[in-house]
Amino acid sequence: MKKIEVKWMTNKRKEETIELTDSATVQDLLHELDIDHENYLIVVNGSNRLPDYQLSDGDRIKILHAMAGG
Amino acid sequence: MSKLIRVQLGTGEIKEEEISKDAVLLAGRALTSKLLAEEVNPNCDVFGKNNKLVLASGLYAGTTISCGNRISIGGKSPLTGTIKESNAGGNVAYKMGKLGIRAIVLEGLPKDGSLQILHISNEKMELIPAEEYREMSVYPAAEKLRQQFGDKVGISMIGPTGERRSLASGIANTDKDGRPSRYCGRGGLGALMGSKGIKAIVLDDTNSKGPKTTDKAALKKIRSQLNKEILSNEALGRFTKYGTAGMVDITNNLGALPTRNFSRGSFDLAEEINGNKLHEVITQRGGEGNPTHACMPGCVIRCSNAYPNDKGKEVVAPLEYETIGLVGSNCGIGDLDAIAELNYRCNNLGLDTIDMGGAIAVAMEAGVVPFGDGQGALKLMDEIEENSWLGRILSSGGVRTGQVLGVKRIPAVKGQIMAAYDPRAVKGLGVTYATSTMGADHTAGQTVRMPIEHHSAKGQVEASRKAQITNTMHDCIGTCLFINGAFANNPEWLGNLAEAIHGVPCTYEELQAIAKKTLLLERDFNQRAGFSDNDDRLPEFFYIEENPDSKTVFDVPEEEMRHLFEFD
Numbered sequence A: 001m002k003k004i005e006v007k008w009m010t011n012k013r014k015e016e017t018i019e020l021t022d023s024a025t026v027q028d029l030l031h032e033l034d035i036d037h038e039n040y041l042i043v044v045n046g047s048n049r050l051p052d053y054q055l056s057d058g059d060r061i062k063i064l065h066a067m068a069g070g
Numbered sequence B: 001m002s003k004l005i006r007v008q009l010g011t012g013e014i015k016e017e018e019i020s021k022d023a024v025l026l027a028g029r030a031l032t033s034k035l036l037a038e039e040v041n042p043n044c045d046v047f048g049k050n051n052k053l054v055l056a057s058g059l060y061a062g063t064t065i066s067c068g069n070r071i072s073i074g075g076k077s078p079l080t081g082t083i084k085e086s087n088a089g090g091n092v093a094y095k096m097g098k099l100g101i102r103a104i105v106l107e108g109l110p111k112d113g114s115l116q117i118l119h120i121s122n123e124k125m126e127l128i129p130a131e132e133y134r135e136m137s138v139y140p141a142a143e144k145l146r147q148q149f150g151d152k153v154g155i156s157m158i159g160p161t162g163e164r165r166s167l168a169s170g171i172a173n174t175d176k177d178g179r180p181s182r183y184c185g186r187g188g189l190g191a192l193m194g195s196k197g198i199k200a201i202v203l204d205d206t207n208s209k210g211p212k213t214t215d216k217a218a219l220k221k222i223r224s225q226l227n228k229e230i231l232s233n234e235a236l237g238r239f240t241k242y243g244t245a246g247m248v249d250i251t252n253n254l255g256a257l258p259t260r261n262f263s264r265g266s267f268d269l270a271e272e273i274n275g276n277k278l279h280e281v282i283t284q285r286g287g288e289g290n291p292t293h294a295c296m297p298g299c300v301i302r303c304s305n306a307y308p309n310d311k312g313k314e315v316v317a318p319l320e321y322e323t324i325g326l327v328g329s330n331c332g333i334g335d336l337d338a339i340a341e342l343n344y345r346c347n348n349l350g351l352d353t354i355d356m357g358g359a360i361a362v363a364m365e366a367g368v369v370p371f372g373d374g375q376g377a378l379k380l381m382d383e384i385e386e387n388s389w390l391g392r393i394l395s396s397g398g399v400r401t402g403q404v405l406g407v408k409r410i411p412a413v414k415g416q417i418m419a420a421y422d423p424r425a426v427k428g429l430g431v432t433y434a435t436s437t438m439g440a441d442h443t444a445g446q447t448v449r450m451p452i453e454h455h456s457a458k459g460q461v462e463a464s465r466k467a468q469i470t471n472t473m474h475d476c477i478g479t480c481l482f483i484n485g486a487f488a489n490n491p492e493w494l495g496n497l498a499e500a501i502h503g504v505p506c507t508y509e510e511l512q513a514i515a516k517k518t519l520l521l522e523r524d525f526n527q528r529a530g531f532s533d534n535d536d537r538l539p540e541f542f543y544i545e546e547n548p549d550s551k552t553v554f555d556v557p558e559e560e561m562r563h564l565f566e567f568d
């Protein structure tokens, strides 16, 4: 198992620690948190990552709402 | 049938041409760029009689299709020397659509350096002397124009900096409530309009019935389906609430928020200037403030806003992400009140906030005023207002200002300052900045929303290529890029809407083809103007100075970028 620090940068503004299996990817995290990749930007240790990205123990994740424009 | 209006400033002659049926799908940027490519010598003197200023409305102009009334303005750019199209919201294209006007072309030069207003209504078209408007700032001039021509007009106009041919000057367009704050800001088109001696183009659509929609039922049906899509789209809903300022959190967390003249990508005061803060200040202060506002008739997204001061009086509308990034964090200013005031001052003087944010930041780097000094930045605006030499230098944009002041780090491509995304941290935008026919421009190919790892060099050329085609397509239709998401499941609606209005077959594929053709036409213009692949580069510091917040440099291979315009 690995521990992932998750910080919500959305209206929730909450921080939590999530435990995932050793082979877990961003997709597994999304599943665990019940959110989809379309509407959220997943930033792992400062870089945004796609669903197939393999997570590591101690990763610090920020979850942001994806933006429609800008 | 829509028409094209040619105004020959040398003789004062105004002529009307009919747009032929086979050219009816050429609108917006497709039309400005085609006219320029065919009629303007790419090597002409930008302020000479051979350059032209072209305004074109889009395919949906005059209807209330959401986001369907953008105005495209083009010319050979005084700032970059390339072909240029800059577009904005507001009510000008709507009025053009109502009047049945697809394009207005300003040609030649006024004989005696006179200043005039071009006034177009259903009954007449005329050039009116405007000496009393000389050196008048944008807001008071717009007010006076409304007194002269009535409240219901749409206006495209310049401020004193446009009259002075300052290279960072843009063209202001009125929004649906008459505020002259929707800017075709980029590329110095205000200076080009100033060189033509036109202070304002005033459009009065009283008694105008256009466009003559061919299939009203189809139009109505698709429009209501589209509006449903917009209203059920979560991301667009957040956009309605926070406006473009919602982007601050994203770029700040990616290390892509330009900070202190692009020396870093995260700003310690980001939370003071982000979408949440903006929404909070506007709603708490109330009064004339408004967190969600539509810039044009029919817009359902309403990403615009009105920012009030602490007494509830409107300071500026809208306050947008690019301005917050360039005039705010890029100048180290973490105070929305100061940013709003700077935005208003730029608007009132007729200046592009992006290039001016770049100019103020390089002046800060040179020590003219310290980073973070909002009051100092406002004093620089006084210099422009007073038309001092320093003011003249600043209003010629970030590149010239940086060069005069001996600044090494100037974040620009082809003479134009980058928008509020550090290209080392959103590398697809780095590719767009480098290769765009427009110089560094985020709207030319926005990749930040694409499913791609922004810090990686991989796939960025392909991402930028796709974005450049899609964004150009919206520029050619005359739609706001923000609406693209609402067409995601039904891209064919884009063509169906045009077909319902104009009665000629139009498919999504055809719109894509027009976009590609337009890009190639623009590239050819630039090549004839002397630009080559060697100009498709970022300044060197982006390749060798690591952005300390994203911990990246720009490393997309140049060889790969050279194939960007090889479309299938």
Ligand code: SF4
Pocket (backbone or CB within 6 Å): B066, B067, B068, B089, B090, B293, B294, B295, B296, B299, B300, B301, B302, B303, B304, B480, B482
């Ligand atoms: S989405 Fe924003 S910019 Fe586009 S039309 Fe609406 S208010 Fe104007």
